[in-house]
Amino acid sequence: xxxxxxxxxxxxxxxxxxxxxxxxxxxxxxxxxxxxxxxxxxxxxxxxxxxxxxxxxxxxxxxxxxxxxxxxxxxxxxxxxxxxxxxxxxxxxxxxxxxxxxxxxxxxxxxxxxxxxxxxxxxxxxxxxxxxxxxxxxxxxxxxxxxxxxxxxxxxxxxxxxxxxxxxxxxxxxxxxxxxxxxxxxxxxxxxxxxxxxxxxxxxxxxxxxxxxxxxxxxxxxxxxxxxxxxxxxxxxxxxxxxxxxxxxxxxxxxxxxxxxxxxxxxxxxxxxxxxxxxxxxxxxxxxxxxxxxxxxxxxxxxxxxxxxxxxxxxxxxxxxxxxxxxxxxxxxxxxxxxxxxxxxxxxxxxxxxxxxxxxxxxxxxxxxxxxxxxxxxxxxxxxxxxxxxxxxxxxxxxxxxxxxxxx
Numbered sequence: 321x322x323x324x325x326x327x328x329x330x331x332x333x334x335x336x337x338x339x340x341x342x343x344x345x346x347x348x349x350x351x352x353x354x355x356x357x358x359x360x361x362x363x364x365x366x367x368x369x370x371x372x373x374x375x376x377x378x379x380x381x382x383x384x385x386x387x388x389x390x391x392x393x394x395x396x397x398x399x400x401x402x403x404x405x406x407x408x409x410x411x412x413x414x415x416x417x418x419x420x421x422x423x424x425x426x427x428x429x430x431x432x433x434x435x436x437x438x439x440x441x442x443x444x445x446x447x448x449x450x451x452x453x454x455x456x457x458x459x460x461x462x463x464x465x466x467x468x469x470x471x472x473x474x475x476x477x478x479x480x481x482x483x484x485x486x487x488x489x490x491x492x493x494x495x496x497x498x499x500x501x502x503x504x505x506x507x508x509x510x511x512x513x514x515x516x517x518x519x520x521x522x523x524x525x526x527x528x529x530x531x532x533x534x535x536x537x538x539x540x541x542x543x544x545x546x547x548x549x550x551x552x553x554x555x556x557x558x559x560x561x562x563x564x565x566x567x568x569x570x571x572x573x574x575x576x577x578x579x580x581x582x583x584x585x586x587x588x589x590x591x592x593x594x595x596x597x598x599x600x601x602x603x604x605x606x607x608x609x610x611x612x613x614x615x616x617x618x619x620x621x622x623x624x625x626x627x628x629x630x631x632x633x634x635x636x637x638x639x640x641x642x643x644x645x646x647x648x649x650x651x652x653x654x655x656x657x658x659x660x661x662x663x664x665x666x667x668x669x670x671x672x673x674x675x676x677x678x679x680x681x682x683x684x685x686x687x688x689x690x691x692x693x694x695x696x697x698x699x700x701x702x703x704x705x706x707x708x709x710x711x712x713x714x715x716x717x718x719x720x721x722x723x724x725x726x727x728x
Contacts, residue, residue, distance in 0.1 A: 324705050324706045325704070325705045325706065326704050326705070326706045327641075327702070327704040327705075328357075328358050328362060328641075328704075329358070329362045329364075330345055330364065330642070330704055330706065330707070331344050331345065331364055332706055334643070334706070334707065334718070334719040335367050335371070336367075336719075336721050337365075337367055337371065337372060337373035337375075337376060337652075338370075338371035338372060339371075339372055339373075339376045339655070339656075339662065340373060340375065340376050340651075340652040340655045340656055340662070340665065341644075341648045341651045341652045341655065341662075341665045341666060341669050341721045342365060342373050342375060342644065342648060342649075342652045343365070343367075343642075343643065343644055343648075343719075343721070344364055344365050344366070344367045344373075345364060345365075345642040345643050345644060345707070346364060346365040346642060346644060347362055347363070347364050347365075347642065348362075348363045348364065348365070349537075350362065350363075351536045351537050352490055352493050352494050352497065353494065353498075353540065353546050353547055353548060353570075353571070353572065354536075354545070354547060355485060355487070355490065355547060355550065356547055356550055357484055357485065357550050375652065375656065376656055379656035379657070382593060382594075386593075388592070388593050391590065391591045391592070392591060392592060394531075394591060395432065395588075395591035395592070396432065398511070399411075399428075399432045399433065399434055402510050402511050403433060403434060403435075404435065407435070408435070408507075408508075409435050409436065409437035409463070409507055409509050410434055410435050410436075410509065410510075410511065411428060411434045411435070411436045411437075411509060411510075411511040411512070411513060412436065412437050412438075412439055412500055412503065412504045412507075412509045412511065412512045412513070413425045413428065413436045413437070413438045413439070413462075413512075413513050414438075414439050414440070414441075414496055414499075414500040414512065414514060415438060415439075415440065415457075416440055416442070416443065416450065416453075416454055416627045416628075417440070417450075417453045417454035417455075417456070417457030417458070417609075417627070418450075418453065418603075418609075418624075418625070418626070418627055419596075419599050419600045419602075419603040419604075419609055419623060419624070420515040420516075420596075420599060420603075421438065421457070421515075422457055422460070422603040422606075422607040422609050423515075423599045423602050423603050423607075424436075424513055424514075424515060424588050425438050425457075425462050426460075426602070426603075426606050426607050427588075427592070427602075428513065428588075429461070429462075430606075436462065436463075436513075437463055437464075437465065437503070437507060437509065438457070438458075438462045438463065438464045438465075439464070439465050439466075439467075439499065439500045439503050440454065440464060440465070440466040440467070441466075441467055441469075441492065441495030441496050441499045442454075442466060442467075442468055443492060443627045443628030443629075443630065443631075444474065444475075444478060444491065444492060444628055444629070444630050444687070445628060445629035445630055445680070445683070445684065445687055446627065446628065446629070447612075447626060447627060447628065447629055447680075449610065449611075449612045449626055449627075450626055450627030450628060452610065453609055453610060453626075453627070454627070456607075456608050456609075456610070457607065457609075459608075460607040460608055465503055467495070467499055467569070469495065469566070469569045469570075470566050470569075473562055473563075473566040473567075474491050475687065475688055475689060476560065476562065477490075477491045477548060477549045477562075477570070478490070478491050478549075478630075478688055479688045479689060479690055480549035480550065480551055480560070481549040481550065482637075482688070482690065482695065482698060483698060484549055484550030484551060485549070485550045486637045486640065486641055486698060486699065486702040487550075487634075487637065488630050488633050488634050488637060488684075488688075489628075489630060489631075489634040490548075490549060491549070491570065492628065492630070494548065494570045495569070495570065497537055497538050497572065498538060498570060498571060498572040498573075499569070500512055501538050501572070501573050501578065501581075501583055501585065502573060504581075504583050505573065505577075505581050505583065509583070510581075510582055510583055510584060511583075511584055511586060512583060512584065512585045512586065513586050513587075513588045514533065514585070514586070514587055514588065515587065515588055515589055515594065515599075516587060516589040516594050517587040517589045517590055517594075531586045531587060531590035531591065532584060532585065532586060533585045533586065533587055535575065535578060535585070537572075537585075538572045538573065538578070538585055539572050539573050539574065539575040539578045540571065540572050540573075540574065540575060541574070541575040541576070546571065548567065548570055553567065595657050596624065596653055596654075596657070597654065597657065597659055600623050600624075609623075611623035611626070612626050616631070616632055616646065617632045617675050617676070617677040617678070617679055618632055618635050618636055618639070618645050618646035618647060618672055618673065618674070618675045618677060619635070619645075619646040619647040619649075619650045619668075619672050619673075620647065620650065620668050620671075620672055621646075621650050624650065629680035629683065629684055630680075630684060632646075632677030632679065632680065633677050633680070633681065633684055635649070635677075636674070636675075636676065636677050637699070637702075639673060639674045640699045640702055640703055641702050641703075641704070642707070643704075643707040643708075643717055643719070643720070644673070645669075645672075645673040645674050645675075646672070646673070647668050647669045647671070647672040647673040648669050648673055648721070650668075651664075651665035651666075651668050651669055652665065666721050666722050669720070669721055669722070670720075670722050673720075674717075700715075703715065706718065707719070709726050709727070711726065
């Protein structure tokens with residue numbers, strides 16, 4: 321299969337990890353405001369010569385090498401240093417009231433004696449269960465600041481994100497990363513805690529040696545280098561007539577201002593061993609989190625990423641762009657945490673990956689001012705030829721984890 325075109329820098333040869341369901345087509349997390357149409361400079365999951373991906377190697381480190389008692393002691397010392405005794409907030413937890421943010425705020429408050437302020441950039445379209453969980457999170461004993469951006473602008477940017485990047489989730493990600501540091505600055509809070517490290521998902525393993533998240537995710541130095549919805553900042557202002565005050569909501573902090581603030585953006589998963597299923601049990605037992613009574617389309621899970629009606633569509637677009645969908649991501653995690661066998665994971669991928677999310681699709685298209693047929697046409701443009709082939713008027717993957725793709 322030589323000289324078949326690849327899109328946005330994807331590795332030409334598709335390789336699956338021997339110990340989970342991920343492939344080397346999975347992209348690393350990137351700074352969303354540097355995300356362009358061609359994903360120039362994109363980095364993808366590393367799989368070594370023995371066929372083992374970095375996420376699986378990280379899992380082994382977590383199980384055998386990392387001294388979690390020592391890491392927890394480091395967290396106690398950090399909290400002792402920054403804990404405020406006057407009733408003011410001393411740490412910030414971004415989140416929507418899902419299992420992860422509930423665990424973070426509860427454990428920091430109950431075990432480490434902190435007074436967290438929770439901060440929410442709301443989903444584009446709350447699900448019923450998502451909004452109920454958000455309200456019950458606050459009712460469980462946390463203070464919260466929520467920011468609802470201009471709805472007309474958020475819809476316009478989400479529409480552009482699909483057309484330019486096939487990335488319906490980008491505006492939410494921008495808000496979740498960029499808004500919390502601004503609130504931390506306003507309230508003089510020095511610690512921001514997110515959940516897992518990027519290395520839990522296959523990011524550089526070097527992240528296991530530090531708790532600080534790269535400032536490249538939440539700072540900028542040159543406005544001319546900013547892209548939102550795959551569009552230059554200046555073009556959004558001039559061509560799409562989006563006001564500067566509205567675009568400012570999506571921008572990160574200026575790098576110089578961030579450095580002066582001494583704000584630290586941390587991954588709680590560096591200090592505490594992170595297992596999504598155990599996090600879920602904790603959130604249910606201690607904070608009243610409720611899963612949905614039905615599974616999410618594209619996977620078998622009922623409790624992860626259930627806040628936004630756009631969630632299911634987002635994971636479907638990853639299946640289009642990278643040949644791996646939501647069941648792949650979920651099963652890979654659970655295989656590494658020994659909740660599934662490799663074969664069970666592969667079977668779940670075969671059954672659910674790429675399932676079209678029709679539950680909220682019509683409503684989402686109406687919200688985004690996009691015709692359904694237009695969305696499908698955009699999807700086809702983002703199918704990389706080295707991943708997809710069209711046969712009998714139907715798109716087929718060339719390769720999959722069960723090795724029964726069209727070219728396997």
